[in-house]
Amino acid sequence: MTSRIDWVRANCRLLLAIAEEFAATQPFRDLTIGTGIHLEPKTVALLLTLKAGGARVVSTGNLNSTQPEAVEYLRAQDIDVVGDRTTDEREHDEYLREVLSRRPHLLLDNGGDLFARYLDDRYEQLLGGTEETTSGRVRLSKLRAQLGRPILVINDSPIKQFAENRHAVGQSVLESFLRITNRATNGRNVLVFGYGSVGRGIAASFRNAFASVAVVEPDPVLRLEASFDGFQVPDRAEGLRHADVVITATGAAGVITEADLDVLRDRVVLINAGHFPAEIAVDRIMADGRVSGRRDGPEGITTVELTDGRQIHLLTGGHMVNLGGPRPLGNSIESMDLGFALQARCLEAVARGRTSPEDVVVPVPAWINALVAEAFLKLYRG
Numbered sequence: 525m526t527s528r529i530d531w532v533r534a535n536c537r538l539l540l541a542i543a544e545e546f547a548a549t550q551p552f553r554d555l556t557i558g559t560g561i562h563l564e565p566k567t568v569a570l571l572l573t574l575k576a577g578g579a580r581v582v583s584t585g586n587l588n589s590t591q592p593e594a595v596e597y598l599r600a601q602d603i604d605v606v607g608d609r610t611t612d613e614r615e616h617d618e619y620l621r622e623v624l625s626r627r628p629h630l631l632l633d634n635g636g637d638l639f640a641r642y643l644d645d646r647y648e649q650l651l652g653g654t655e656e657t658t659s660g661r662v663r664l665s666k667l668r669a670q671l672g673r674p675i676l677v678i679n680d681s682p683i684k685q686f687a688e689n690r691h692a693v694g695q696s697v698l699e700s701f702l703r704i705t706n707r708a709t710n711g712r713n714v715l716v717f718g719y720g721s722v723g724r725g726i727a728a729s730f731r732n733a734f735a736s737v738a739v740v741e742p743d744p745v746l747r748l749e750a751s752f753d754g755f756q757v758p759d760r761a762e763g764l765r766h767a768d769v770v771i772t773a774t775g776a777a778g779v780i781t782e783a784d785l786d787v788l789r790d791r792v793v794l795i796n797a798g799h800f801p802a803e804i805a806v807d808r809i810m811a812d813g814r815v816s817g818r819r820d821g822p823e824g825i826t827t828v829e830l831t832d833g834r835q836i837h838l839l840t841g842g843h844m845v846n847l848g849g850p851r852p853l854g855n856s857i858e859s860m861d862l863g864f865a866l867q868a869r870c871l872e873a874v875a876r877g878r879t880s881p882e883d884v885v886v887p888v889p890a891w892i893n894a895l896v897a898e899a900f901l902k903l904y905r906g
């Protein structure tokens with residue numbers, strides 16, 4: 525029987541083609557690559573592609589999203605995986621520091637966790653690397669002067685923006701809502717916080733599933749765009765008062781807090797799609813005097829009871845919904861194949877010295893975007 529990891533690997537056609545090329549060209553010969561990225565089937569395909577290029581790979585996951593089958597599969601392929609699934613920030617910190625203790629030449633980071641910690645204990649042989657997310661770019665761009673090495677930000681590639689953040693996250697957040705709650709979207713009032721690429725895709729996917737979607741976005745230009753796209757743009761209190769489902773996709777902390785408890789509708793479903801679990805301030809909400817109880821119900825759903833009898837349903841504890849709950853699938857294989865092909869090509873460019881030392885926290889170079897786009901069109905649509 526083939527496993528889901530085998531299915532994913534077999535369908536990551538760009539990565540398979542790159543792995544075949546890397547096996548011949550060996551861009552990472554004698555190099556160690558340290559990674560701190562969600563450990564799930566698609567990252568397995570990426571890490572094995574890097575290994576095919578001659579790298580020693582030492583990996584750990586992100587908070588809460590590590591899938592044990594992925595860890596087992598990687599270990600069986602001689603990839604050094606540090607730690608296991610954890611929601612404990614201290615434990616996670618230890619795992620990240622252990623990856624750095626192997627002194628990797630390249631870092632593949634997700635959220636800036638590795639590069640930020642590298643600054644606590646620097647070493648010369650670090651060539652640079654990649655950062656996957658918006659949240660990581662924001663964090664690391666403040667540290668440019670100290671980092672002083674090429675770091676290419678995958679998220680800032682137009683390919684990542686439309687293929688993964690917009691189209692794929694929109695689909696997978698909808699899929700996660702349906703999978704975890706088994707509730708209908710039809711006619712429900714869905715309120716999306718943030719109208720960046722991720723929020724745009726979520727809003728469109730829920731509208732395509734016959735929900736009535738509104739958007740809260742502080743940037744007036746993006747708010748106007750949401751309005752032109754046909755979404756309601758109420759002020760946040762008004763939006764929250766009517767919302768059956770609230771989804772955060774901002775990259776910011778404390779988007780929904782205990783201050784919103786009075787306006788939330790009975791049985792509202794709260795979902796976070798942003799990278800860090802802090803978008804919904806779960807601890808602050810739980811500590812509020814208006815909370816009378818908490819039931820950790822069927823997988824992925826926590827019901828918070830308020831003293832006035834209202835209930836709030838929180839999905840996946842406020843962690844990124846599309847990588848939590850029962851049988852999380854994450855984003856579509858095609859979108860991740862594209863994003864991870866960008867990762868593999870960017871790491872190759874840093875390893876081969878095809879970047880300049882000034883490329884510290886900069887977008888993927890245009891030539892890499894073009895290379896990956898051409899390859900995808902040829903393989904998938906040719």
Ligand SMILES: NC(=O)c1ccc[n+]([C@@H]2O[C@H](COP(=O)([O-])OP(=O)(O)OC[C@H]3O[C@@H](n4cnc5c(N)ncnc54)[C@H](O)[C@@H]3O)[C@@H](O)[C@H]2O)c1
Pocket residue numbers: 657658659688689693717718719720721722723740741742743746773774775776778779797798799800844845846855
């Ligand atoms: N779930 C996933 O699979 C997945 C995939 C990619 C990115 N992400 C994460 O999703 C988040 C958003 O990514 P993006 O690329 O759309 O970012 P972005 O920066 O392009 O957009 C975020 C938007 O949120 C708005 N915003 C900020 N604070 C807000 C608030 N308090 N209320 C309402 N809106 C607010 C900003 O003005 C901005 O327009 C990030 O944390 C990113 O890491 C998740």
